[in-house]
Amino acid sequence: MQFMPLCEKMGKPAIHWENACGKPDASAGILFSGSMPSKAIRLFKIMNISCVGLSTFFRHQRKYLEPTIISYWEAEQANLFDVLRFEDEGLVLSGDGRSDSPGHCAKYGSFTVIEQRLNKVLDIQLVQSNEVKSSTWCEFEGLKRTIDHLDSEDLVVSALITDRHRQNGKWIREECPEINHMFDVWHVSKAIGKKLDKIALLKDCEDIALWKPSIINHLYWSAGSTPNGDGALIVAKWESVMFHVQNQHINHPNLVFPECDHGPLNAQARDKEWLTPNTKATVKLEGLLMAKYLLKDIAKLSTEYQTSGLEAFHSLVLMFAPKHTGFSYFGMTCRLYLAGLHYNENSDRLQALCSDGRSQYNIRFPKFKKGGHTVRVVKTKPTYDYTFTLMKRLLESYRESPLALNQSMNILRANAPGPLASAFDQPNKAEAIARHTTRFR
Template identity: 30%
Template sequence: MDDSSSLIATFDLIQVSQASSSVAMEPLGFKKGLERLLDEGLDIRVVTTDRHPSIRKIMREQYPEIMHQFDPWHVAKGIKKKMVAACNRRGGKELGPWVKSVSNHMWWSCCSSKGDATELHRRWTSLLHHITGVHRWEDNDSVYQCYHKDLAPEHQEAKKWLSEDSAAYRSLREMVLDKRLMKDLEQMTLFKHTGQLEVFHSAMLKYCPKRLHFQYPTMLARTMLAVMDHNENHSRPREQDKTAAGVPRVNVVMQKYSGQWVPRPLYKKTTQEFRQELVDRVFERRMDPTVQYKDPASRLRTPRLPANIALVAKPSKEDVMKTYTSRFRGPTEGL
């Protein structure tokens, strides 16, 4: 996806038999797509992904001239997941009310640091002071304070601050000062997030539901439809839907980590004009006397896919039966 326009520029459909494992599929598709865009002459200066180890290595070793940024949404999601797990451990229940606040703080730290890695580190670690009820502190002979407005006395007393000697605080401090996270913050200074791409992935489930199996050509065509749908509606203003009486429509859902019911706005449906255009072009092509029916050139080009991911050619059944030995029986006994 292009960051400036939110348009899907290209995609690759990878089948597990094309890679050595299911884990290797994502780096393979990523590299193929990036190479295609570079071959088209696009000037790619920044690439934003999650913190996938293989993709990090690809960007570091093969594309050092391209700046690699990490998505703060994925990082905040990972921290939220760790905090929810810590809440279920002994002494960690006090972290529950802070899960959403810590996730929001990560987001705010990245978007407000203005490309300064040092400032990003300082804003992120300031959480450890605020969460104990301390809003002004001294560090390296300098005085710092929280960026929020001064809290009213009743608000300060009602807030469930953490004690520095509590198990919940120690657990949170370990997450905040994690060495890998502190290093990765340096690649989150530009605040490049993949939120729009996650929206596309969610809409793609309408065309490619995960619980149904499709052959490669069908999956390819359905992915193309999902891309067309997104590219037609990406710039459409997200207007909240309203009832006949003009009341904004909302849906009430429960958050797993907080156990609270919260409202979620319901937006107007997307446009589907591209479908009618497709149907019109199909009829035009079918009525064109110069195009032969079942023209091979009009079919989707399906790559030659291996039958499986095995590195050794499949032997005959007779050879397998001769050499197979069960842990419970002798060779081929009882088969």
């Protein structure tokens, strides 16, 4: 059965699907689209369309697809490095880790950095948990590998925005003092919000729940209204919130920020009561908001760039590497690279417009809002040109030398970590089956 390839209809380079069990075209289409092979192959079987089997797919992936993806990612990454080497001010990065499974017992941990001014994924490091002490150390190891990689490419990191990972912070402070390490406001506000919810459950502290949105907004304002990044001023603005909630708006004892910056308040429009000084609620709230460790972190809030792009990228990774599915080391690596290629191609999408020219928005009801809504910008449709480039590179390399494609992965495989089970004693299978019993009849 012959089909006109979609790429021909779209004016893309023609790619012909010949001999599903021979050339790796069908396998490439499944992987490059981020699909799960078992589901995609089952779809073709249900539709009675000839397709590769699972064993053939994994053979194609191992020999031809993985080296194509890795070489293309490295080429695109090298182009980004060439552009950034001419930046005199150094790189401004946001970085964060991601585990491949829910909970704490992850097999893989990846660390990703995005260059904030370009909004491009610059580097992705995958760490298997048996390479470090435990899965909780994967993010730290990924950070070190990222910094080492960028240093080997003669790239200077001037600023790095992360969450409040203590291990990462200590290492950057001691080993990379030239990097201006800052914290993402959303991560700090999220931690404060959870503790506010816990305090609001206490007796005589229920009014704190009404003040939570205002306190979180004040944190964002404290950072956003200080574009020069003056940590002392950010902390002074933050400390004023305790006076504000007690209806004291002038004559604060803090000389850096002695009074609230808002205008006259409308008493009739208020939806919550002022807190009374020296009550249980006020004392608990002050103990939380004025804690020394928190003030120290607030002084390092990032005032211009945040990690929202990284959070969006991690959501995108779920399309290519869902957490309910296990992958081989290079299988996970390639799916992370595919997510990076997709993000970089679509990172500059504009806001979509309605037929009458108005900007498009939609309303969402995220779980953390607990019934509240948020307004989100609707972007234009994403493109997938990188998949056609990948297919073209694959077929060109396959026609030239299939063996060379496979051999290019041998060096990488030799240095890859062994499977988690390699650390255990392997029993004789026949003896294990003979000893096998069940607790149920």
